[in-house]
Amino acid sequence: MYLIEAEGVCLNYPDGTMALRNVDLHIEPGEMIYITGPSGSGKTSLLKLFIGIEFPTDGKLTVLGQPIIRGQASKIRQMRRSIGPVFQDFRLVNGRTAIENVMLGARFLDMSNKKLKENAVIALKKVGLEKKMFSMVEHLSWGQCQRVAIARAIVRKPRLIIADEPTGNLDKDNAINIMELFASLKEENTTVVITTHATHLINNLREGRLIHIESGIIHQERLD
Amino acid sequence: MNNFGYFMKEARTIIKINFMSNILSIVSIGLILFFAAATLSSWWISNQVVEIIEDEAEINVYFAEDIDKKKVEHIINNIETLAGVEEVRLVDENEAYHRMEEILGKEAKVLQYLDDNPFSPYIEVQIDLKSMESVIEGLKNIEGIDQIRDNKEIFDKVRNLSSVLKTLGYIFIVAVGASTLIIISHIIRTGIYENREQINTLILLGAPDGFISFPFIIEGMILTLGGGLLASIILSLTLRYAYSVMTGPLPFIPLPDQKSMVTNLVSMIMLLSAVLGLLGSLFGLRSAKSR
Numbered sequence: 001m002y003l004i005e006a007e008g009v010c011l012n013y014p015d016g017t018m019a020l021r022n023v024d025l026h027i028e029p030g031e032m033i034y035i036t037g038p039s040g041s042g043k044t045s046l047l048k049l050f051i052g053i054e055f056p057t058d059g060k061l062t063v064l065g066q067p068i069i070r071g072q073a074s075k076i077r078q079m080r081r082s083i084g085p086v087f088q089d090f091r092l093v094n095g096r097t098a099i100e101n102v103m104l105g106a107r108f109l110d111m112s113n114k115k116l117k118e119n120a121v122i123a124l125k126k127v128g129l130e131k132k133m134f135s136m137v138e139h140l141s142w143g144q145c146q147r148v149a150i151a152r153a154i155v156r157k158p159r160l161i162i163a164d165e166p167t168g169n170l171d172k173d174n175a176i177n178i179m180e181l182f183a184s185l186k187e188e189n190t191t192v193v194i195t196t197h198a199t200h201l202i203n204n205l206r207e208g209r210l211i212h213i214e215s216g217i218i219h220q221e222r223l224d
Numbered sequence: 225m226n227n228f229g230y231f232m233k234e235a236r237t238i239i240k241i242n243f244m245s246n247i248l249s250i251v252s253i254g255l256i257l258f259f260a261a262a263t264l265s266s267w268w269i270s271n272q273v274v275e276i277i278e279d280e281a282e283i284n285v286y287f288a289e290d291i292d293k294k295k296v297e298h299i300i301n302n303i304e305t306l307a308g309v310e311e312v313r314l315v316d317e318n319e320a321y322h323r324m325e326e327i328l329g330k331e332a333k334v335l336q337y338l339d340d341n342p343f344s345p346y347i348e349v350q351i352d353l354k355s356m357e358s359v360i361e362g363l364k365n366i367e368g369i370d371q372i373r374d375n376k377e378i379f380d381k382v383r384n385l386s387s388v389l390k391t392l393g394y395i396f397i398v399a400v401g402a403s404t405l406i407i408i409s410h411i412i413r414t415g416i417y418e419n420r421e422q423i424n425t426l427i428l429l430g431a432p433d434g435f436i437s438f439p440f441i442i443e444g445m446i447l448t449l450g451g452g453l454l455a456s457i458i459l460s461l462t463l464r465y466a467y468s469v470m471t472g473p474l475p476f477i478p479l480p481d482q483k484s485m486v487t488n489l490v491s492m493i494m495l496l497s498a499v500l501g502l503l504g505s506l507f508g509l510r511s512a513k514s515r
Contacts, residue, residue, distance in 0.1 A: 080430030091425040107227055108435040
């Protein structure tokens with residue numbers, strides 16, 4: 001069974017922009033997917049569809065068994081609990097520490113406070129931010145905020161991670177570490193879908209699938 | 225309960241974001257609840273007065289002081305035959321004096337300044353309140369009666385006052401309910417607006433509505449309970465002052481027990497605050513969601 005299934009998916013915005021055209025895509029559990037393409041090509045739009053922020057204007061899309069259609073807000077919200085999203089603008093909550101933000105990612109899941117705190121510390125260690133766990137997020141650099149957002153996504157041990165430019169604000173070393181972290185999640189059978197401009201990082205990984213989008217049309221190739 | 229600490233912390237953060245607005249809301253709600261409770265306590269006191277007057281419904285019958293004992297007994301016998309009369313007894317001038325001493329309490333020392341006992345003997349007639357008018361008509365036909373004094377006029381006035389205060393109390397409760405709900409739902413909506421980014425993030429992370437709403441419900445409850453506490457403090461102080469003022473120059477007014485009255489009113493205010501806080505928050509959340 002596929003984790004994400006898209007058949008003939010189109011996305012047209014009300015202003016007439018055709019963001020995605022006839023997308024056919026099948027993603028299996030544990031797959032690593034890299035989405036590349038120039039700015040405005042439709043990468044973020046595709047991720048928005050996967051999270052249920054946007055809805056296909058044509059075609060059929062199913063994520064984690066949930067059809068992405070209007071009028072199913074509560075079911076889609078329930079589906080999101082199995083996804084670890086990393087937003088381009090991080091969407092961290094100001095006035096809270098890094099660890100509080102990470103814990104927020106799983107507070108409403110079935111997890112004890114003790115377990116949640118333990119997992120949050122582990123997640124922050126994985127992204128190399130254990131020393132900053134009690135810093136207010138507004139006092140962190142952009143790169144550090146990005147890593148907090150990644151820790152928040154992995155703390156809930158999701159079935160699917162959807163990350164929009166997760167290495168965009170990181171230096172080379174940190175970017176490699178984060179990419180390796182995502183690649184290591186395969187062992188837990190977690191599917192990772194990443195949009196990125198950093199093709200040089202993908203070439204080093206040699207595993208997963210590369211999806212290139214241009215003007216809303218996708219082209220796929222395997223890396224391994 | 226796993227997230228109770230988190231919810232409390234979030235509610236505190238939400239309150240801190242609009243700290244002055246929240247403090248002013250607590251003061252407004254406190255004053256509104258105080259006025260409602262003050263009206264209710266006035267009704268309570270007047271109602272108590274009515275009950276006491278009802279229980280002690282009596283008519284005092286005065287006769288000419290120069291008539292002999294036999295004639296007084298004749299008058300008493302005649303009164304006893306009237307329908308609605310429950311008990312008839314003669315109160316002599318000494319008993320009348322002692323009764324006044326009891327009524328005046330601490331102020332009874334004023335009686336010491338009088339050279340002679342100024343009180344006249346009279347006949348005390350205990351009656352069924354419903355028969356007051358027919359008893360008065362009957363008394364008018366008995367020979368030897370000089371003056372009939374009943375408390376019907378005072379009773380009617382107090383009963384009217386009590387009924388006005390009761391109506392006012394209900395109006396106040398409705399007004400308090402409506403205004404508190406408006407204030408709280410407005411504050412909650414403002415809080416939601418101020419925290420919209422965080423709420424959107426939680427929605428994108430898949431948080432259920434209950435998880436997102438709970439801190440706002442706690443905020444609403446904190447505001448109304450804070451207002452209720454303020455109203456309770458002002459009311460307790462006001463009642464203490466009112467009792468000290470009323471028991472001095474107005475010793476005839478039978479006031480309810482101050483402690484039990486304050487306890488009952490404070491319990492009522494706090495319960496009302498909690499209910500209004502919960503409803504106001506839910507209205508606020510609902511209207512914010514529909515927007």
